[in-house]
Amino acid sequence: MTALEQLIEALRRLPGVGQKSAQRMAYHLLQHDRPGADALAHALQQATHSVRHCERCYTFSESPLCPICQDSRRDARLLCVVETPADQAAMERTASYHGYYFVLQGRISPLDGVGTREIGVEPLLARAADGQVEEVILATSFTAEGEATAHVLAEALRVRGLRSTRLARGVPVGSELEYVDLGTIAHALVDRRAT
Amino acid sequence: MTALEQLIEALRRLPGVGQKSAQRMAYHLLQHDRPGADALAHALQQATHSVRHCERCYTFSESPLCPICQDSRRDARLLCVVETPADQAAMERTASYHGYYFVLQGRISPLDGVGTREIGVEPLLARAADGQVEEVILATSFTAEGEATAHVLAEALRVRGLRSTRLARGVPVGSELEYVDLGTIAHALVDRRAT
Ligand SMILES: [Zn+2]
Ligand SMILES: [Zn+2]
Numbered sequence: 001m002t003a004l005e006q007l008i009e010a011l012r013r014l015p016g017v018g019q020k021s022a023q024r025m026a027y028h029l030l031q032h033d034r035p036g037a038d039a040l041a042h043a044l045q046q047a048t049h050s051v052r053h054c055e056r057c058y059t060f061s062e063s064p065l066c067p068i069c070q071d072s073r074r075d076a077r078l079l080c081v082v083e084t085p086a087d088q089a090a091m092e093r094t095a096s097y098h099g100y101y102f103v104l105q106g107r108i109s110p111l112d113g114v115g116t117r118e119i120g121v122e123p124l125l126a127r128a129a130d131g132q133v134e135e136v137i138l139a140t141s142f143t144a145e146g147e148a149t150a151h152v153l154a155e156a157l158r159v160r161g162l163r164s165t166r167l168a169r170g171v172p173v174g175s176e177l178e179y180v181d182l183g184t185i186a187h188a189l190v191d192r193r194a195t
Numbered sequence: 196m197t198a199l200e201q202l203i204e205a206l207r208r209l210p211g212v213g214q215k216s217a218q219r220m221a222y223h224l225l226q227h228d229r230p231g232a233d234a235l236a237h238a239l240q241q242a243t244h245s246v247r248h249c250e251r252c253y254t255f256s257e258s259p260l261c262p263i264c265q266d267s268r269r270d271a272r273l274l275c276v277v278e279t280p281a282d283q284a285a286m287e288r289t290a291s292y293h294g295y296y297f298v299l300q301g302r303i304s305p306l307d308g309v310g311t312r313e314i315g316v317e318p319l320l321a322r323a324a325d326g327q328v329e330e331v332i333l334a335t336s337f338t339a340e341g342e343a344t345a346h347v348l349a350e351a352l353r354v355r356g357l358r359s360t361r362l363a364r365g366v367p368v369g370s371e372l373e374y375v376d377l378g379t380i381a382h383a384l385v386d387r388r389a390t
Contacts, residue, residue: 003242004255010238013231015223021211024373026242027281028210030255031300034243036208041239043205044224047198048232051225060199060225086222105226178219 004030056127058103058120059085068092068101075099077134081124081153083107083141087177091139096186099137102127107140107149119149121156128162136164137192142171165192199225251322253298253315254280263287263296270294272329276319276348278302278336282372286334291381294332297322302335302344314344316351323357331359332387337366360387 001009004026011022029037053059054066061067068074078099082088088101104119116122128136136157140146150166157164168191171180196204199221206217224232248254249261256262263269273294277283283296299314311317323331331352335341345361352359363386366375 002257003238003245004257007238007242010231010235013228013235014220016216016219020374023281023284024211025209027255027279029239030242030246031279033208036205037239037243040205040208041236041243043198043202044232044236044239047202047221047225048229048236050198060222062197062199084222084226086218089218179215 054103057088057101058105058123059088059101076132078137079128079133079135080137080139082139082177083119083146083149084178087139087141090178090180090182090185091189094182094186094189096189097137104140104149107143107145108152109145116152116156121153124153125156125160128157129160134163136162137189138164138166139177141176142167143174143176167192249298252283252296253300253318254283254296271327273332274323274328274330275332275334277334277372278314278341278344279373282334282336285373285375285377285380286384289377289381289384291384292332299335299344302338302340303347304340311347311351316348319348320351320355323352324355329358331357332384333359333361334372336371337362338369338371362387 007026008019008022011017011025012019017025050062051060052062054061054069055064056069057066059066059068075098078097079102080091080097080099081102081104082091083104083106085103088103091097091101102124104124106114106119108114108116108119127133136153138150138153140149140153154164154166167185167188171177171184171188177185202221203214203217206212206220207214212220245257246255247257249256249264250259251264252261254261254263270293273292274297275286275292275294276297276299277286278299278301280298283298286292286296297319299319301309301314303309303311303314322328331348333345333348335344335348349359349361362380362383366372366379366383372380
């Protein structure tokens with residue numbers, strides 16, 4: 001494989017990028033934006049080197065504790081559970097939530113061999129049992145897998161005497177939280193219901 | 196800016212990638228495909244380091260002369276002029292052309308300050324006057340700018356006593372060559388007309 005073919009191959013691994021777009025990106029970088037190619041290579045190395053996971057909430061963080069977990073002014077009685085750092089970022093942008101977070105490693109998906117162990121249910125249960133958390137807000141996606149994940153989590157929490165709620169169904173069914181408009185998320189947060 | 200934000204910024208420079216997709220790509224790489232991030236960084240560095248332009252036809256090449264220009268079995272009487280290496284690759288995939296190529300640096304676009312000098316008309320005229328070329332096939336895009344470029348090239352070639360043809364109008368008007376299906380390009384090549 002030539003260096004050009006290898007670049008196209010590597011770009012194809014990006015989500016949402018097919019053969020045509022990968023080729024177009026590679027040609028664009030080499031023909032019109034070599035500084036952009038250098039910047040991207042550098043940013044990738046920087047990010048894979050310095051971006052780790054927060055030791056408490058598992059979101060992306062460049063320090064052992066992320067800025068939110070370090071912020072003692074947040075409401076320690078609330079713990080919001082999301083599937084991904086992207087979902088957490090969407091929640092933060094609504095500016096209507098002031099508790100802490102727990103970021104799962106995705107959602108339960110039996111067909112892909114992803115179960116409670118893989119998404120990190122044990123660390124979540126340990127985190128929720130810190131004695132300060134009074135309500136766990138289950139903000140997993142409103143897809144079949146996200147609902148199943150919320151159901152499993154609610155049960156596990158209930159067994160341990162922990163109360164959980166779910167975002168209101170204001171979130172359009174079948175959609176991923178990350179792509180929902182902020183107003184809808186904010187509204188669903190206010191209307192959260194007991195599970 | 197954090198390393199994550201810098202990565203999102205760098206991904207946004209790719210053609211067709213907006214804020215949302217850049218964020219999605221960055222999160223995907225960091226959460227699920229760090230080897231993919233490393234591979235992409237490496238491929239970018241390799242490509243910007245080793246991919247140069249062919250000294251004769253100006254397409255991407257890792258050697259001074261590209262494999263096509265090095266191939267003495269091709270028909271030296273034919274020279275096909277395209278706007279980009281991507282267009283040349285599309286032409287090659289039709290397997291219906293056996294001459295040589297000349298890759299312009301884009302197409303004439305007065306509004307963007309891109310004229311005959313910027314796209315490399317002089318090197319093309321020098322290449323076409325090698326004494327072997329009998330027909331220059333103008334395969335620029337069938338857009339207003341591509342047509343204008345073909346017109347300017349046809350005139351410049353005519354003045355120097357060189358014959359030029361244009362791909363037949365089988366190519367859908369308003370489309371970029373790179374995205375045309377191969378059968379249409381092959382057909383348009385057979386039907387090429389004098390300019
Ligand atoms: Zn944290
Ligand atoms: Zn060449």
